[in-house]
Amino acid sequence: GENVEQHPSTLSVQEGDSAVIKCTYSDSASNYFPWYKQELGKRPQLIIDIRSNVGEKKDQRIAVTLNKTAKHFSLHITETQPEDSAVYFCAALSSYNTDKLIFGTGTRLQVFP
């Protein structure tokens, strides 16, 4: 079935450093890949997304790259700040019956001052 793998599960960086989170997906027909940030006890919030017709998208300190051939996409956060600390989830939109989002397992990012 559809599957999204995410690595690493935890990531600790020093403030100002970059953080990279990687995901691979199994459904080759997926065409939409969002990234969500979830703070403790709160709802996931969309931070950036990318569609299959582009290879990279950037929004200030956040960028996402997509390699459709290899079926993987990555989140890049530059100049990390303590407030970036949260759990990040990647997702891929299923191309099967219900167009549902399949989530990765999450990455707990800690940014130390």
Place this chain on the structure above:
Amino acid sequence: GAVVSQHPSRVICKSGTSVKIECRSLDFQATTMFWYRQFPKQSLMLMATSNEGSKATYEQGVEKDKFLINHASLTLSTLTVTSAHPEDSSFYICSARDPPNAEAFFGQGTRLTVV
């Protein structure tokens, strides 16, 4: 962006009772809504897809008789946890997509504690 509202945010119930959770799309119509369950420090696990005017589609391993879903209107889906047990304690969260953008918006989530 679109707003999805979920209530209640927290609920404590006794074993054996039922709990209803509401998910509303406030400024758009959602023919499809999704219900997830999240255990502490874990990912969002899709439980079921709620379809307006028809039966919900449940993921493998999710008991449809235990987790009743009703999607009676284009702006409201409900999840009822029937005969709740302590192992049903979890964070339940709904989402809806605002077509055609495919962006999914999440409700605030409901923390259910069964005692």
